Amino acid sequence: KKSTLNPNAKEFNPSKTLLSVNK
Amino acid sequence: QEPLTASMLAAAPPQEQKQMLGERLYPLIHSLHPSMAGKITGMLLEIDNSELLLMLESPESLHSKIEEAVAVLQVHQISEASHKSN
Numbered sequence: 297k298k299s300t301l302n303p304n305a306k307e308f309n310p311s312k313t314l315l316s317v318n319k
Numbered sequence: 320q321e322p323l324t325a326s327m328l329a330a331a332p333p334q335e336q337k338q339m340l341g342e343r344l345y346p347l348i349h350s351l352h353p354s355m356a357g358k359i360t361g362m363l364l365e366i367d368n369s370e371l372l373l374m375l376e377s378p379e380s381l382h383s384k385i386e387e388a389v390a391v392l393q394v395h396q397i398s399e400a401s402h403k404s405n
Contacts, residue, residue, distance in 0.1 A: 301362045301388050303395035308341040308360035 325372055337364050340371045347378075348385055359388045 323343050328336050341360050348363075349356035363371065363384060374381040 299387050299391045300366075301384075301391045302365055303362065303391050305358070305362040305365050307357040308345060308364060309357065310345045310360075311342060 323372065323375060325369070328368060328372070336368055340364060340368060340375075343375055344371070344381075347381065351382075351385060352389060355389065355392060358392060359385060362388045362391070 323339060328339060331339060341364055344363055345356060345360045348359050352359060363374075366374075366384075374384060
């Protein structure tokens with residue numbers, strides 16, 4: 297079956313608190 | 320972190336609901352596909368909130384959706400690349 301997911305979807309930006317470990 | 324519930328979501332404005340779901344989905348997706356996590360999360364956030372809540376409770380269905388998103392993205396990237404080279 298064909299996927300309903302859209303490759304042009306807007307990228308999600310996580311809050312800085314979540315990413316702080318990687319920065 | 321406490322689990323996200325339907326009633327917690329319902330109490331928030333629509334735009335915030337997606338953000339709340341994204342904050343839960345993103346770390347899970349990031350652990351599998353770090354380089355594409357933002358994009359994959361964005362794609363999954365277009366799915367109904369009720370379905371996303373079910374996925375957060377069911378790692379198996381979440382994983383299959385993530386793999387589906389990766390496959391869709393790869394096909395998309397290949398077709399974009401071939402458009403450019405033509």
